[in-house]
Amino acid sequence: MGSLIKIIFPDGKEREYPADVTARDIIKEFDKGLLKTSVAAEVNGRYVDLSSPLHEDSVIKPIAVDSKEGLEIYRHSASHVMAQAVKELFGDVKVAIGPAIEDGFYYDFDSSRPFIPEDLEKIEKRMQEIVKKDIRIERRDLSKKEALEFFGSMGESYKQELINEIPEDKVSVYKQDGFADLCRGSHLPSTGWIKAFKLTSIAGAYWRGNEKNKMLQRIYGTAFPTKKELDDYLYRIEEAKKRDHRKLGKELDLFSINDDVGAGLVCWHPSGAIVRGIIEDFWKKEHYKHGYQIIYTPHIAKVDLWKTSGHWDFYRENLYSPMDIEGQDFIVKPMNCPFHIQIYQSRLRSYRDLPIRYAELGTVYRFERSGVLHGLLRVRGFTQDDAHIFCRPDQLEEEIGNVLNFTLYILRSFGFNTYDIYLSTRPEKFVGTLDNWAKAEDALRSALEKTGIPFQVDPGEGVFYGPKIDIKIKDVLDRAWQCSTIQVDFNLPQRFNVTCRGEDGKEHQPIMIHRALMGSLERFFGVLIEHYAGAFPLWLAPVQAVILTVTEKNNDYAQQVYNALRGHDIRAELDIRNEKLGLKIREAQLKKIPYMLVIGNSEEEKRVVAPRARSGNTLEPMTVEAFIGLVDTTVNSKQ
């Protein structure tokens, strides 16, 4: 008291203040208007409440409600308001944790009675009341002992458990009315700040994410600074649902997953199969170009193969049970690698032969727990675009670089230009030598750096047998799906005793690289459907053009046009039904067919077609040859 501290403003100016000045006072003096939009302040790199007194020389920066940090604070306070509402409405609940998340917030409760959807409305209503009361949110710093007693007296055992794990002596508690929560902060000044929120769903969630613990009830919600932003968000969610590949898959007749067949097993319908066929053809052509050899291997094999590989021990949970064939156990394959190794080992290999790159569109089956299945994105049977590269240590870096560039080239061909890339390094349990790991990690890292694309390192997240690069693609609901993976493997070559004859005439062990570019065709197709909202670009579209007649009088000419297109390998359909043009266009539009070729009397007279693009644009009438040329150019550019 009496002493002064030096404050550095956001604009760099300095001024002195008494030592108990609050962040609010300073921001107010700096810019009064700013106070209305600031939810907290960043002081010396730490977030503090506006009401916190500053005790030392500080660099201060207001946190705006619409900044990333501000929104997080805003939502975190919204989750506290929800918890208060729940505690008020349902007396016997205990609170667990309630953070802000990417699109909103959640809070986990331990409640003897499960929440039902109607409860959400009740809770929302109570939240409105709490917001209306504009209750001050106050911070109190307590010693751990005080905090333990405080939460103990309320029976909040989860909070006690959390307190016990906090290393510092002091903890902070945020209070609003009778509700108090253990929380690092910071928070909004009062509940009245919360303008727009909505509770979205109820779900079970294990305490601390561990399935051995009790399952709690989680309520998800979201909050935005304005009603408009909330509405926009909810609208975006609705729009995203329209792109859901499960919905579009049915509407566009692309695939089905049928109870009678079994959960997680995909049937590709003709239209979906055409897209898959095009993807596969493209994939094969590019693999030959990039020095791969394409192979085929069986769907079942003796279980011993997977005992040797180690999968039988490590991943038994995910393998289907063996079937007895003439007294020997066979299983349906969960991976392709052992077969590729067998092919490698079918004769003696020289170091001169390496690298050997075997690629296969291999269909594998893995048991996934029923709760995790999800359309095409998480299934029990799928086709990997798999490859195994056997190379010498000195070839590793170049091979990884090639694979990475190849992957990006393929993904870009399908219109995917942004990804999340992760480099996972050596975990605690690992096989192979430290030296090899270091070399492999360096090879992966340097290959990634050469692409210039940002990536994230996940320390210790590698598989036990080697480091890896994962590339994730985001779907429209912003869920990230792993497609591409590049993994170095020191383990399998050892287990199968994979060797090559070296320059010195002795046996050497090559390194194996596992890689999948699209991951699985099923998942990739699912992501593709959502990416394009079912409106596939011309080169992938199951039907590229449909010929629509105005009346039956034009049938003969329409048939000639159809034959011409078919003759040029254009996937065309002929709609000569006795229906009005408007209906035919509507139906073609709903099927998302790229081009509709309208043929009436005037087109027939001039021997032309009148194309209408999927966008709704009508093009100038053109000859069939001109249209074929247009299709060829567009297909070649993959637009």
Place this chain on the structure above:
RNA sequence: GCCGGCGUAGCUCAGGGGCAGAGCAGCUGAUUCGUAAUCAGCAGGUCAAGGGUUCAAUUCCCUUCGCCGGCUCCA
């Protein structure tokens, strides 16, 4: 696997202890039509499956299967 919700015609969905409903799609007929729905008629069902309660179950209860939202898991 766990928590919650759901399962009715090919699709989207309403209904509800006492004869099972609509729209679209389908079929038949009429209509010959110019850029997102022509009109009329007909047909369509073990109400997911199995068990229980009841005079009576599609409806209420239990089990199983599947789907949806999460959790956990994901070589």
